[in-house]
Amino acid sequence: MGRRPGDAQSTGPRGMSEKKHVKPDTRLVAAGRRREWTQGLVNPAVWRASTILFDDIAAMHDAEPVRDGILHYGRNGTPTTWALCEALTGLEEGAALTRLYPSGSAAVAGALLSVLAAGDELLMVDSAYGPTRAFCDTVLRRFGVTTHYYDPLLGAGIADLIGEKTRAIFLESPGTYTFEVQDVPAICAAARARGVATLIDNTWATPLYLPALALGVDISILACTKYIGGHADLMLGSVTVTEPFATRLERTRRVLGQTAGPDEAWLALRGLRTLSVRLARHQESGLRVARWLAGQPQVARVLHPALPSCPSHEHFARDFKGASGLFSIVLKGGDEAAAARLIERLTLFGIGYSWGAFESLAVPGHVTRTCGAAEREGPLVRLHIGLEDADDLIADLAQALASYPG
Numbered sequence: 001m002g003r004r005p006g007d008a009q010s011t012g013p014r015g016m017s018e019k020k021h022v023k024p025d026t027r028l029v030a031a032g033r034r035r036e037w038t039q040g041l042v043n044p045a046v047w048r049a050s051t052i053l054f055d056d057i058a059a060m061h062d063a064e065p066v067r068d069g070i071l072h073y074g075r076n077g078t079p080t081t082w083a084l085c086e087a088l089t090g091l092e093e094g095a096a097l098t099r100l101y102p103s104g105s106a107a108v109a110g111a112l113l114s115v116l117a118a119g120d121e122l123l124m125v126d127s128a129y130g131p132t133r134a135f136c137d138t139v140l141r142r143f144g145v146t147t148h149y150y151d152p153l154l155g156a157g158i159a160d161l162i163g164e165k166t167r168a169i170f171l172e173s174p175g176t177y178t179f180e181v182q183d184v185p186a187i188c189a190a191a192r193a194r195g196v197a198t199l200i201d202n203t204w205a206t207p208l209y210l211p212a213l214a215l216g217v218d219i220s221i222l223a224c225t226k227y228i229g230g231h232a233d234l235m236l237g238s239v240t241v242t243e244p245f246a247t248r249l250e251r252t253r254r255v256l257g258q259t260a261g262p263d264e265a266w267l268a269l270r271g272l273r274t275l276s277v278r279l280a281r282h283q284e285s286g287l288r289v290a291r292w293l294a295g296q297p298q299v300a301r302v303l304h305p306a307l308p309s310c311p312s313h314e315h316f317a318r319d320f321k322g323a324s325g326l327f328s329i330v331l332k333g334g335d336e337a338a339a340a341r342l343i344e345r346l347t348l349f350g351i352g353y354s355w356g357a358f359e360s361l362a363v364p365g366h367v368t369r370t371c372g373a374a375e376r377e378g379p380l381v382r383l384h385i386g387l388e389d390a391d392d393l394i395a396d397l398a399q400a401l402a403s404y405p406g
Helices: 013-018 023-032 059-064 079-090 105-114 130-142 153-160 184-193 241-254 260-274 273-292 311-317 336-345 390-401
Strands: 097-100 119-124 146-150 166-172 197-201 218-221 237-241 300-301 326-331 361-364 381-386
Touching: 013 237, 023 260, 023 273, 059 146, 079 237, 079 260, 097 105, 097 130, 097 166, 097 241, 105 166, 105 218, 119 130, 130 146, 146 326, 153 336, 166 260, 184 197, 184 311, 237 241, 260 273, 273 300, 273 326, 273 390, 300 361, 326 336, 336 361, 336 381, 336 390
Parallel strands: 119 146, 119 166, 166 197, 197 218
Antiparallel strands: 097 237, 218 237, 300 326, 326 381, 361 381
């Protein structure tokens, strides 16, 4: 027998971890806590390993094929990483498998490489995350995959873009910096009718607020660095797939040598337990700040999917169960230098990459588009509303806006 991490019992705290009928908040607490992973502790321990020692050659052979629950080699996981994979799979209705990657960008790359080959064509949403676009324009191009960018508001019209060589459609809803909400069900229906795989970067909403697989998506990608971790202290990505894509994802991940360490997985498991309460606070404070900003004379537009004024808000109202704390504002007049001075006048907002943790952030929004960007009244600033008091954040924004532009 191969080395097993536990006593082969398959239930978590009083049997809760395997029950699909419980509500999402309960699932967040119980998921991934079966006894094999926890050994009776509340949380799985941090199982660090590279080499796994076997009793004999027969036991080594018995550990193959590689599968969760059987220790084989550190790169193939330990109870810490298996617990997180199981928990993330349990958040998505219809999910078969989750695999971890060292970052969200690595997860995007791993997912795309699992469904694309030389000569294929990819339809990529034009509002995609910058590193996703860079991967398409460099690595995929070098490997013979052609990327065509499409308008995020295209919806069912994407059927007209699907060609003989189209193998995948990539969504990101809402879009980076400009926050257009895509018609996910319509795009997935068009793709499924032609046998085309659909992938989504669901980092903004998480499966808690956008049940991507239930809406028809085949592959859901998260930068767990952000809301899953929630504390700005880890780098991690995940890919969750339906059954038809499980073997391809696992084979590609293993061949590429992509893996995530148990320390990051443990931190993500810790963050996952409080995801619901944190997202609720991000949503509440984010909407309060966004509505206040909408009434300020220095602000031309607020790009927040939960506001009726945001493009394709109707899709948000139909498909999403909530909003996170990330959105953008378009300033009225001024230039990039004026926007930079505004950001630098803020005292409660940090200036830095990423988002999704407890701290508020502000960065300039640099939008790259292939399909053509709409004219804006002024520069764009992206805000992440953290867990600080919303009144304090509004006061900080008010003092910074008071001298804009200048």
